[in-house]
Amino acid sequence: MRRPAIVIVTFKRQGLLAGLLESILGLTVAPWRVVVVDNENSHETARIVGEFSGRARALWGDTTDDLDAEGGADRVVYDPMGENTGGSGGFSEGVRRAHELGAEWFWVMDDDVAVEPDGLETLARWSEEAQAVMGLRRDFDDGHFFWQHRFWPRLAIYNPLSRDGWRPGERYKLCNALCFEGGFFSREVVDQIGLPDARFFIYLDDALYGYLASKVTPVYYVPDYVLSRRREVANQAVGSVRQLNSTSDMTRYYITRNRGYLARYFMLHGDYSAPGFALGTLLTFAKELCRILIVDRSHLVSGMRRLVAGHCEARRILHDPTWEPMPPLR
Structure with a gap:
């Protein structure tokens, strides 16, 4: 090497x-x-x-x-x-x-x-x-x-x-x-x-x-x-090996917002499905709601607001005509 x-x-x-x-x-x-x-x-x-x-x-x-x-x-x-x-x-x-x-x-x-x-x-x-x-x-x-x-x-x-x-x-x-x-x-x-x-x-x-x-x-x-x-x-065990970790409201925003960037790349490679993406968004909200209720108990209102704000930005990214992927270096 x-x-x-x-x-x-x-x-x-x-x-x-x-x-x-x-x-x-x-x-x-x-x-x-x-x-x-x-x-x-x-x-x-x-x-x-x-x-x-x-x-x-x-x-x-x-x-x-x-x-x-x-x-x-x-x-x-x-x-x-x-x-x-x-x-x-x-x-x-x-x-x-x-x-x-x-x-x-x-x-x-x-x-x-x-x-x-x-x-x-x-x-x-x-x-x-x-x-x-x-x-x-x-x-x-x-x-x-x-x-x-x-x-x-x-x-x-x-x-x-x-x-x-x-x-x-x-x-x-x-x-x-x-x-x-x-x-x-x-x-x-x-x-x-x-x-x-x-x-x-x-x-x-x-x-x-x-x-x-x-x-x-x-x-x-x-x-x-x-x-x-x-x-x-801080975390909560989920089963014998998995755990649900605490996170911040700032991170919650990027959890949903960055799905828009993922979708744009998946489109390029033929792996995007609008119904699947919608279902994944629903599951993401469900997981984050569980995280808020189980681990971050004091962030229900602010946490949900940040998730929604991120989702709105993801939709903008999804339809941004100026978006371009990162270029290869050669």
């Missing part, structure tokens, strides 16, 4: 970011680059990244034997943004910057995780047979984190019937989604499908990116833990 870049997006969580960077220093395989996109443009974040850069140089040295496209050798790249572009904008910028530098692989993650010591080494093995890989994650309590690895384009929702267990001898599952909390993909994929779509701001941008990746290459979901989540989130 040549030139693996870790792309991190951070915003006002310096303590968590410091923990993630500390875990990266424990990797058994050194990353070629670590690109930190700072949506806050904070002096404190710059200081933390600068300190990490010094420790990384002392541990691994510069990349003088493999210069980037600009002729640089710094292993750590700090990329402050002029405004908060959300996770979507941050990952779009981070992948763009790493791609511009010459990265061949991209391991993307938020600031509230920690990598497993052999995480990059494990992904490197999978890179020998797959162009896009999603590994397992541990939850903040060190238990297994359930991830729905299949998406239903016709309904524009995650498949609620996705199974979590692994059969004996099952090396991987094919999926049509990714998560930007540990997703791993090649330069070839980025070249063919373009950068992550910054217009999502937050939510569903990674599901879409995995969907687009699955159109050009098999996307593997593998039974190897590569990182763990480090931020505790």
Whole structure:
């Protein structure tokens, strides 16, 4: 595996970011680059990244034997943004910057995780047979984190019937989604499908990116833990492995609004169904109502207002004659 870049997006969580960077220093395989996109443009974040850069140089040295496209050798790249572009904008910028530098692989993650010591080494093995890989994650309590690895384009929702267990001898599952909390993909994929779509701001941008990746290459979901989540989130267990996590009213807006962007991409690939999309919207409202009533008990009125506002914006996006998809890079 040549030139693996870790792309991190951070915003006002310096303590968590410091923990993630500390875990990266424990990797058994050194990353070629670590690109930190700072949506806050904070002096404190710059200081933390600068300190990490010094420790990384002392541990691994510069990349003088493999210069980037600009002729640089710094292993750590700090990329402050002029405004908060959300996770979507941050990952779009981070992948763009790493791609511009010459990265061949991209391991993307938020600031509230920690990598497993052999995480990059494990992904490197999978890179020998797959162009896009999603590994397992541990939850903040060190238990297994359930991830729905299949998406239903016709309904524009995650498949609620996705199974979590692994059969004996099952090396991987094919999926049509990714998560930007540990997703791993090649330069070839980025070249063919373009950068992550910054217009999502937050939510569903990674599901879409995995969907687009699955159109050009098999996307593997593998039974190897590569990182763990480090931020505790209020939740309610649903069955033996699933859980319903708390969320904010802001996120609720993007949960329904970004369905409009999904629909536009699904139309391009012949996977859009108007009746299915309407049913998926109804199911989305039902799920979010359950989340409000069961987990976020004090947000009924404000939460429903944000869901409706997002839905109205999704309808506008669905009929916007000026909309264009993200272009491929080649």
